[in-house]
Amino acid sequence: MEAKLAIQGGDPVTKEPFPTTIHGAEEIDEREIDAIITTLKQKKPFRFLHEAKDSKVSQLEAKFAEYMGCKHALAVTGGTTALISALVGLGIGSGDEVIVPGYTYIASAAAILAVRAIPVIVEIDNSLTINPKDIERKITEHTRGIMPVHMRGTPCRMDDIMDIARRHKLLVLEDVAQANGGIYKGKKLGSIGHAGAFSMQYYKLVTAGEGGMVITNDRVVYERATLQHDSAMVFWEKGTFTTEPFAGENYRMNELQGALGLVQFGRLDDILTKLRKTKSIICNEIKTLPGIELQDVPDPAGDCSVSLCFFCETSDKTRAFAEALRAEGIPGGSMFDKAIPDRHIYYYWDYVLNKHTADRNGCPWTCPFYKGNVQYSRNMCPDTLDYLSRTVVIPLGQKLGEKHINWIIQGITKVANALNR
């Protein structure tokens, strides 16, 4: 009764192309266009802080804070500048080590370096997010912070991470760039640690073209992040800040981004509802198939469900699985292939591994305030490379219909049964 695989000359499950898996940007319609045009017509595309009630950026911040259940939200130009502002907000800088997973967008590590701190790369586990046991192994007397990254919308093991942070007195900055609206045990991702950083660039769940957000419940963290995001902040916010001013940069979000982001943010829950439903239907159907093991999602109900990931027994089987699946007409691939550089895997982070920053003297690694001795190598996180090389990933979009969901289930079932007889 087993059908012949398409890769062996059989009929594929489908020949129809799948809809896009870009999220917010694909939903853009008259609402976004109207919001941008209205803002343009007002001839004030700059966010005037003293006119907060009329500012789209201020409205977006207020929405964000409310939705995330946090006291403060600061809009910035992107996820990277959100991370940098949050790190500065937390007071992390020269001499400090910050723990970051080996599977995240390279910007997570770059942001740590941008504040002259040292990234310490640790393993992921079968959740494809940071492994709490390895965090504990890699804490040194120089560790100041942990940056859990909710990769592909999967909530990290936040209970364990917060417990480690409490015991070792460390600061936690959640990188929520890929997990806007994700939840862990009833709490919005980004609101669990001492601060959270979001991105609203094109590839994320909702978009402002470019954009970022810092959230925190700590007034001092908020004030410091705000000072970092505008070198002249002290002149704008006369009298309301208690934090001693310092030299910041310019990461200000403009009103066009604010207008776009505001409409997009209103679409987030709809997108998430569809993605979660799609993923749970597929997972239920495939979880007992031979030879595959689903990614262990710490809180499946809170998962943003932007992709379906499962492990095969070996990397060879994983590659074969992904190829067979594609031949069936199902978009997907294996996560780690040494031939294909991927900016999300530390293995390819050459400038970090080679300790190379813009600084000609090799700061921050050579900085006299740094007393540690971090070492990097291509194979320093073997578990991470093993998990990723055994992961098949199928990206999910809110535009997948019932037929696509059925094809994905049929395709995975057909390939799993054929390859694991």
Ligand SMILES: *Cc1c(COP(=O)(O)O)cnc(C)c1O
């Ligand atoms: C996208 C991303 C960032 C950086 O966001 P930008 O808006 O591109 O600066 C940081 N961390 C992770 C995990 C990301 O996916």
